[in-house]
Amino acid sequence: MNPANKMEQLSAYMSGKGLKSTSQRDYIADTFFRTNTHISLEELLGKVRRKHKGIGYATVYRTMKLLSESGLALSRQFGDGQTRYENLPADGHHDHIICIKCSKIAEFHNPKIEALQSEAAKKLGYTVVNHKMELYGYCADCAVKDREA
Amino acid sequence: MNPANKMEQLSAYMSGKGLKSTSQRDYIADTFFRTNTHISLEELLGKVRRKHKGIGYATVYRTMKLLSESGLALSRQFGDGQTRYENLPADGHHDHIICIKCSKIAEFHNPKIEALQSEAAKKLGYTVVNHKMELYGYCADCAVKDREA
DNA sequence: ATTGAAAATGAATATTATTATCATTAGAGA
DNA sequence: TCTCTAATGATAATAATATTCATTTTCAAT
CATH class of the missing domain: 1.10.10.10 (Winged helix-like DNA-binding domain superfamily/Winged helix DNA-binding domain)
Structure with a gap:
């Protein structure tokens, strides 16, 4: 739209x-x-x-x-x-990865994951229209600080 | 755990x-x-x-x-x-797939997806600790009703 | 075009969740 | 036990969100 x-x-x-x-x-x-x-x-x-x-x-x-x-x-x-x-929609969606220490957000898009999502859903009788995926972890900076500490 | x-x-x-x-x-x-x-x-x-x-x-x-x-x-x-x-549940985590028509929720778990998540995160310098994934779509029942409508 | 009721605006204030400060207390290794 | 460091808890500071209210704007009916 x-x-x-x-x-x-x-x-x-x-x-x-x-x-x-x-x-x-x-x-x-x-x-x-x-x-x-x-x-x-x-x-x-x-x-x-x-x-x-x-x-x-x-x-x-x-x-x-x-x-x-x-x-x-x-x-x-x-x-x-x-x-x-x-x-919404715009130029296609993306997913997020968020640092649990500093809250920095990066975006990514992975068609392979989406294919597996559809597959998993199909097994349960569902048809996927949309999804939300957020990964939580440490960004490069915070991982480094963590090691130094 | x-x-x-x-x-x-x-x-x-x-x-x-x-x-x-x-x-x-x-x-x-x-x-x-x-x-x-x-x-x-x-x-x-x-x-x-x-x-x-x-x-x-x-x-x-x-x-x-x-x-x-x-x-x-x-x-x-x-x-x-x-x-x-x-x-985090004792029996391991799970993700959700939610019907956008009737809100019925099914659970699933897919290690292949998780491997791809870690991989995607790594490319951005992140280390994944956990994640949240929700799929939205139609369950079997609602997909049928939709076709009938 | 004019009017008037209802809604919107913007400045300011109130509210609420989160975070920081700091004096004091408690943990754990020597 | 001693000593250094971290943790606690009360309180204050911060920041995002929500509300208030006097004034202005919209829009449908005239």
Whole structure:
């Protein structure tokens, strides 16, 4: 789904609930729909303010909550204390590996794993549509510090 | 792995780092190892204080962080703003596949996938301690209903 | 185009979970 | 036992999230 389609879907969701379209909301949503990564409110606010300087934190916060509720954004917690929002499909998904010491996140994508997932699911009678996979461990830096300690 | 084994493993982890065993720490860890669910600090503190009234929040907090770092607890965020800790089941862990229609959950375990996870992590400089994997799709029943619709 | 009720905004404040500080206490090897 | 180091627990600091409220904006009905 491209950004324009998402805007349409959002509009439908809002009118179905008696919510109003505003320039701020539209601009925040559009900006978000053009991102690929899991973006924090902080980061999104930065992007948004490059064009619309007056937009407040609360508005970004509220808009993302709205997108999350409408199913157009996926809110995720990686354990670093910040909620991040993931824009759906876009250019294909990725999985995450998270350092349990410093919370640094790396991304990867592995088709072989996905093939095995489908296979495992099939044995149980399921058909996989989507998945979420997070690995936890030590990043290179923290592994080194650990050895030194 | 049973609670006693976990205590041993924790002990090994601590002595390897010059950390000390204390009655509070041991009791918190033992209490946690006997849980099945995703427990919050709040809840764990409650449990712990039923026997050891003086134990402070900070100690529970620090102990769980320690368990998390040692790989004996998995911290999870479900989006309600509270970190919860998951005790790794005695009979080995499993992953989940969830039906997006009826929410039925099946469990599976696949060593081949885990090998590929470690491999993928290694390429990024990470060492995997544990993981979380959830597949979403249609169970056999719902796939049928879907075709009928 | 005008109006007015309902909703949204943004600045500021409140709330809550997490983390750090620090004086004191306790563990463990010599 | 002594001594060094880490742990504890009370409290304070931090940071993310949530709420409040006066003002502004939207939008449907006129």
